[in-house]
Amino acid sequence: SHIKKYFPIKGGIFKHTIGHVKAVDDVSLSIKKGETLGLVGESGSGKSTLGRVLLRLLEPTEGEVIFEGKDISHLNNRKLRAYRKHMQIVFQDPFASLNSKMSVGELIEEPLLVQTSVSKPERKQMSVELLEKVGLRANDRAKYPHEFSGGQRQRISIARALALNPKFIICDEPVSALDVSIQAQVLNLMADLQEEYHLTYLFIAHDLSVVKHISDRVAVMYLGRIAELAPKEQLYQNPLHPYTKALLSSVPSTNVREKREKIKLSGDLPSPANPPSGCVFRTRCPMAHDRCISEIPALSEMEKGHFVACHLYE
Numbered sequence: 645s646h647i648k649k650y651f652p653i654k655g656g657i658f659k660h661t662i663g664h665v666k667a668v669d670d671v672s673l674s675i676k677k678g679e680t681l682g683l684v685g686e687s688g689s690g691k692s693t694l695g696r697v698l699l700r701l702l703e704p705t706e707g708e709v710i711f712e713g714k715d716i717s718h719l720n721n722r723k724l725r726a727y728r729k730h731m732q733i734v735f736q737d738p739f740a741s742l743n744s745k746m747s748v749g750e751l752i753e754e755p756l757l758v759q760t761s762v763s764k765p766e767r768k769q770m771s772v773e774l775l776e777k778v779g780l781r782a783n784d785r786a787k788y789p790h791e792f793s794g795g796q797r798q799r800i801s802i803a804r805a806l807a808l809n810p811k812f813i814i815c816d817e818p819v820s821a822l823d824v825s826i827q828a829q830v831l832n833l834m835a836d837l838q839e840e841y842h843l844t845y846l847f848i849a850h851d852l853s854v855v856k857h858i859s860d861r862v863a864v865m866y867l868g869r870i871a872e873l874a875p876k877e878q879l880y881q882n883p884l885h886p887y888t889k890a891l892l893s894s895v896p897s898t899n900v901r902e903k904r905e906k907i908k909l910s911g912d913l914p915s916p917a918n919p920p921s922g923c924v925f926r927t928r929c930p931m932a933h934d935r936c937i938s939e940i941p942a943l944s945e946m947e948k949g950h951f952v953a954c955h956l957y958e
């Protein structure tokens with residue numbers, strides 16, 4: 645809760661800190677066991693940084709990261725080891741995240757080799773089972789990542805992430821680089837695996853259509869802050885924040901109950917090094933008024949579980 649992650653900007657001949665990029669600015673959210681929380685925002689909104697702070701791949705500048713009741717915000721690497729195997733991440737680009745010199749078998753068995761005392765024949769057996777779980781074959785173990793399509797490589801990444809039997813997986817745009825037809829297959833696989841292994845997901849995406857089916861709740865992030873957070877049905881059927889409405893108006897609707905006001909965003913995402921005063925969205929908001937310049941809107945609960953940060957609703 646109240647997570648902030650600021651990156652220093654160094655400048656001048658002495659490389660002094662001359663400012664901060666406020667990548668994540670006062671974000672509080674909880675992810676319930678077994679749920680999928682969708683986290684949506686444009687690139688630069690801070691969603692990947694927030695994900696890395698939650699996994700403690702980055703240390704928060706301020707605020708707390710609680711995992712199963714334990715504050716892990718500032719644990720050192722040695723103490724974090726006990727938590728690492730419970731938390732995994734699947735990245736957007738499996739080409740960049742899979743070492744091309746390792747065979748598929750080695751890739752999947754590596755976490756078992758590093759983090760457990762499982763014997764070599766057991767590791768082999770486990771990698772075969774994992775490959776089959778993700779829809780690949782036992783004899784794919786001997787192949788290398790470049791021999792597979794993008795969707796298959798993402799399946800390999802998922803098998804590797806599952807090797808240590810994690811509880812929490814952050815999916816950082818895992819299907820954004822894939823063709824639309826392949827996206828659905830990988831999303832279905834992830835949903836099946838979630839059910840089978842009781843996984844908890846934070847599912848990061850840059851558009852609301854990708855997370856629609858897989859999420860239980862969705863959070864919309866803008867310039868380091870949560871703009872809106874709601875159960876999926878409420879967010880898609882009754883979006884409140886002008887930014888959520890704008891994002892939704894670019895998603896084709898198949899459901900008549902979903903209200904779609906057409907809102908076009910003007911301008912670009914401002915720099916997180918120099919965010920607007922008051923409401924960070926005000927430079928692009930068609931509803932902006934005086935109060936938005938001076939006061940930061942608080943994230944407040946409008947109906948059960950439906951939170952919005954906007955002065956229009958106060």
Ligand code: SF4
Nearest residue numbers: 923926929936954955
């Ligand atoms: Fe727009 Fe103001 Fe609401 Fe921000 S607080 S979203 S600027 S109306």
Ligand code: MG
Nearest residue numbers: 687691692817
């Ligand atoms: Mg990202």
